[in-house]
Amino acid sequence: MDLALRPEDEAFALEAREWFRRHGETPPPFGSMDEEVAWGRRWQARLAADRWVGIDWPPEHGGRGATAVQVALFNLEYARSGAPQPVNRVGINLAGPTLLAHGSEEQRRRWLPRILDATEIWCQLYSEPGAGSDLASLATRADAVEGGWRITGQKVWTSYAQFARWGLALARTDPDGPRQRGISCFAIDMEGPGVDIRPLVQITGDAEFNEVFLDAAFVPSDRLIGDLDAGWAVAGTTLAHERGTNFPFKEQVLHEARLDALYRLAVENGRLDDPLVADGLAQAFVELRVLRLHNWRTLSRLGRGEVPGPESSWVKLTWTAMTQHLSQLALDVVGEAAPLWGRADGNAADGAWQRQWLWSKAASIAGGTSEVQRTIIGERLLGLPRR
Numbered sequence: 306m307d308l309a310l311r312p313e314d315e316a317f318a319l320e321a322r323e324w325f326r327r328h329g330e331t332p333p334p335f336g337s338m339d340e341e342v343a344w345g346r347r348w349q350a351r352l353a354a355d356r357w358v359g360i361d362w363p364p365e366h367g368g369r370g371a372t373a374v375q376v377a378l379f380n381l382e383y384a385r386s387g388a389p390q391p392v393n394r395v396g397i398n399l400a401g402p403t404l405l406a407h408g409s410e411e412q413r414r415r416w417l418p419r420i421l422d423a424t425e426i427w428c429q430l431y432s433e434p435g436a437g438s439d440l441a442s443l444a445t446r447a448d449a450v451e452g453g454w455r456i457t458g459q460k461v462w463t464s465y466a467q468f469a470r471w472g473l474a475l476a477r478t479d480p481d482g483p484r485q486r487g488i489s490c491f492a493i494d495m496e497g498p499g500v501d502i503r504p505l506v507q508i509t510g511d512a513e514f515n516e517v518f519l520d521a522a523f524v525p526s527d528r529l530i531g532d533l534d535a536g537w538a539v540a541g542t543t544l545a546h547e548r549g550t551n552f553p554f555k556e557q558v559l560h561e562a563r564l565d566a567l568y569r570l571a572v573e574n575g576r577l578d579d580p581l582v583a584d585g586l587a588q589a590f591v592e593l594r595v596l597r598l599h600n601w602r603t604l605s606r607l608g609r610g611e612v613p614g615p616e617s618s619w620v621k622l623t624w625t626a627m628t629q630h631l632s633q634l635a636l637d638v639v640g641e642a643a644p645l646w647g648r649a650d651g652n653a654a655d656g657a658w659q660r661q662w663l664w665s666k667a668a669s670i671a672g673g674t675s676e677v678q679r680t681i682i683g684e685r686l687l688g689l690p691r692r
């Protein structure tokens with residue numbers, strides 16, 4: 306593992322750190338997701354104005370052409386600053402890179418600038434009630450009509466659909482073709498006729514994701530992304546970015562801050578004397594160190610121009626266990642008041658630890674379930690026979 310940074314990468318990280326020091330903001334407490342999203346749009350526009358969004362995108366599309374190492378360093382600095390993550394995450398991390406790889410020049414010029422400054426939020430319409438881990442079994446269909454397609458079907462788990470202007474959607478364009486070959490990718494106007502968005506309230510109390518019903522929703526020809534019936538390759542690009550390297554760097558720093566806050570809370574309320582709590586804190590520290598080592602290895606690989614392969618499944622599993630253990634530990638630290646009271650990162654915010662614990666249940670599902678990650682590790686890293 307070679308951890309020496311090139312001088313230009315160090316300078317890049319310093320520039321980012323300095324920007325966040327001068328411009329980083331702490332959001333006010335939000336009464337609703339609407340307020341949070343409105344604030345998030347303004348914050349992302351501020352970042353975009355100084356070209357700190359989509360930094361690895363080509364400069365002609367608003368990025369800085371940053372290398373993978375610089376993106377990782379940027380994510381560390383961003384998380385360290387404590388500033389909230391950009392609101393148009395699906396647009397920046399999934400739709401944008403997919404459009405850059407498969408979109409026409411006209412589509413890129415139309416959509417990319419509005420993704421960067423959050424003028425138009427995107428959502429990802431891939432999962433369906435019968436197609437999650439096995440995405441190729443999706444049943445939503447696109448029927449060719451004059452000037453485009455009419456799309457009919459049901460999507461689910463669609464994060465931020467209620468705020469989105471565009472949805473990156475997979476639909477079956479050739480019902481008779483082989484499963485993976487008859488799929489195409491479209492940009493759907495989420496405000497258009499035939500699109501019915503129904504928020505789903507989670508155990509956290511928020512409706513982060515939605516069901517989306519498509520009833521012959523019309524999509525003009527120029528909103529096909531990539532070639533007809535070639536949507537599986539387009540989806541491959543999206544999913545590679547979803548399981549990419551941005552996420553673990555940010556999560557490492559956020560959890561380091563959480564563990565610090567938890568330790569201080571345990572000292573304050575005398576819970577450190579409980580051996581279970583003390584052991585839990587030590588265990589959380591170790592698990593976070595393991596994630597940090599994984600990240601260092603990734604950084605070292607990226608620096609050599611390699612791409613992280615199936616070991617990103619291992620990183621995801623490590624993160625899942627770590628965040629779920631730490632969230633459980635938080636309730637042990639809070640103690641008997643756990644159902645009533647909580648606070649995060651030293652700020653008064655009632656119920657924040659409890660909310661984190663509830664959200665952590667999603668960690669073993671979102672972005673690919675733990676079972677599926679274990680299969681990838683077994684088959685592709687350990688060389689076990691395929692099922």
Ligand SMILES: Cc1cc2nc3c(=O)[nH]c(=O)nc-3n(C[C@H](O)[C@H](O)[C@H](O)COP(=O)(O)OP(=O)(O)OC[C@H]3O[C@@H](n4cnc5c(N)ncnc54)[C@H](O)[C@@H]3O)c2cc1C
Binds near residue numbers: 514670677
């Ligand atoms: C917070 C959150 C946000 C999300 N946001 C989006 C979004 O914006 N857009 C979107 O398209 N999707 C989104 N998803 C959906 C996510 O991608 C799916 O939930 C995930 O792919 C799993 O699919 P599923 O829920 O249909 O479960 P299934 O695939 O039905 O799995 C059910 C259970 O069976 C197990 N299983 C399935 N196949 C296998 C196998 N081959 N071997 C062993 N076990 C197996 C799974 O591990 C799981 O325990 C989101 C999910 C979450 C939790």
